[in-house]
Amino acid sequence: GQSLEQPSEVTAVEGAIVQINCTYQTSGFYGLSWYQQHDGGAPTFLSYNALDGLEETGRFSSFLSRSDSYGYLLLQELQMKDSASYFCAVSRNRGNTGKLIFGQGTTLQVKP
Amino acid sequence: DTAVSQTPKYLVTQMGNDKSIKCEQNLGHDTMYWYKQDSKKFLKIMFSYNNKELIINETVPNRFSPKSPDKAHLNLHINSLELGDSAVYFCASSQAENQPQHFGDGTRLSIL
Numbered sequence: 001g002q003s004l005e006q007p008s009e010v011t012a013v014e015g016a017i018v019q020i021n022c023t024y025q026t027s028g029f030y031g032l033s034w035y036q037q038h039d040g041g042a043p044t045f046l047s048y049n050a051l052d053g054l055e056e057t058g059r060f061s062s063f064l065s066r067s068d069s070y071g072y073l074l075l076q077e078l079q080m081k082d083s084a085s086y087f088c089a090v091s092r093n094r095g096n097t098g099k100l101i102f103g104q105g106t107t108l109q110v111k112p
Numbered sequence: 113d114t115a116v117s118q119t120p121k122y123l124v125t126q127m128g129n130d131k132s133i134k135c136e137q138n139l140g141h142d143t144m145y146w147y148k149q150d151s152k153k154f155l156k157i158m159f160s161y162n163n164k165e166l167i168i169n170e171t172v173p174n175r176f177s178p179k180s181p182d183k184a185h186l187n188l189h190i191n192s193l194e195l196g197d198s199a200v201y202f203c204a205s206s207q208a209e210n211q212p213q214h215f216g217d218g219t220r221l222s223i224l
Contacts (some may be wrong), residue, residue, distance in 0.1 A: 030210055042202065043155065045212035085153060091210045099168050100213065102155040 004103035006063040006088055011109045012078055020073045020106045022088030030091040031073045033100065034065050038084045046073070046086075075108070083110045114204075118216035120201045125193060126224050133188045133219045135203030143167075144186040145213065146178060147202040149163050155202070161186055198223045 004024045012018040022032065031050035035043040040068050047055050049064035049071060049080055061074040089100040116137045125131055137144060144160040145168075160168035164180045175191045186203060203216040 012131045033212070037153075042215040042217050043213075044215065045205075048210075048212065050210075087155065099157055099160060101157075105155075 002090075002101050004090060004101065006086075006103040006106045008104065009107045009109070011111065013111050014078055014080060016078050017074065017076050018108065020075075020077060020086050020088075020108070022071045022073075022103055024069050024071075024088070024090050024103075026090050026092060028092040029066065029069075032062070033089045033091065034060075034062050034104060035087045035089060035102075035106070036074045036084050037087065041077055043087065078110050080110050080112070083108060116203055116205055116214050116216040118181075118201075118219050120198065120219060121217060122220050122222075124222045127193055127195060129193050130189070130191045131193060131221075132190070133201055133203075133221075135186045135188070135216060137184055137203075137205040137214070139205055139207075139214060140184075141205035141207050141214070142183060143206045143208065144180065144183070145204040145206075146186065146188050147204060147215075149200045149202060149218070151199070159188075193221075193223050195223050197221060 006022045033048045034046040036046050037043045047062040049055055049062050054063045059076045064071040084106040087105045088103045118135045143162045145160045147155050149155045149177045158172050159178045160220045163183050177189045180186045200218045200220050204213040206213045
């Protein structure tokens with residue numbers, strides 16, 4: 001079977017740091033992506049990890065540990081506009097050509 | 113200059129009808145996808161095409177038929193619509209497998 005687990009909701013205040021965890025169980029693994037989706041909007045790509053370690057893109061960082069089947073998205077200096085749903089998604093082995101398996105999403109609420 | 117555009121944005125129709133959703137991307141990408149997002153925000157791949165060829169066909173009722181006239185277009189035709197088809201349908205594209213996917217704004221389908 002294939003499953004991804006992430007918290008359903010997270011609340012934080014403006015300026016804070018928040019970490020959204022994702023654990024996965026899939027038959028075959030190629031990489032872990034993160035997507036952001038505002039209410040009523042389209043998912044937009046944030047980051048991708050194929051190798052263990054931390055990838056940093058501005059205020060957002062993403063981490064992967066393949067041995068632990070675990071990753072996280074770190075959001076720093078939170079802003080109100082970061083209130084959105086965040087999805088982790090697994091790419092399986094090459095040959096599954098682009099197929100992403102998405103987690104259920106984490107709704108982040110940023111409060112003033 | 114929209115990257116991935118889908119029409120219509122909203123689709124309200126009656127059970128039993130047949131409807132189509134169109135998708136076009138101007139990014140020059142080789143791969144296009146259809147996703148279904150249900151009311152709980154779960155995002156699931158339905159189909160994937162690479163250079164007009166079907167490469168992923170998930171367990172989707174055969175009432176759903178994708179068509180790719182060229183690599184910039186991927187349309188979705190749905191026959192005999194059912195209540196359970198109510199969802200948001202997203203088109204996406206990527207340059208190649210395991211590359212970031214760019215999503216359209218979604219088509220909100222409501223079955224009466």
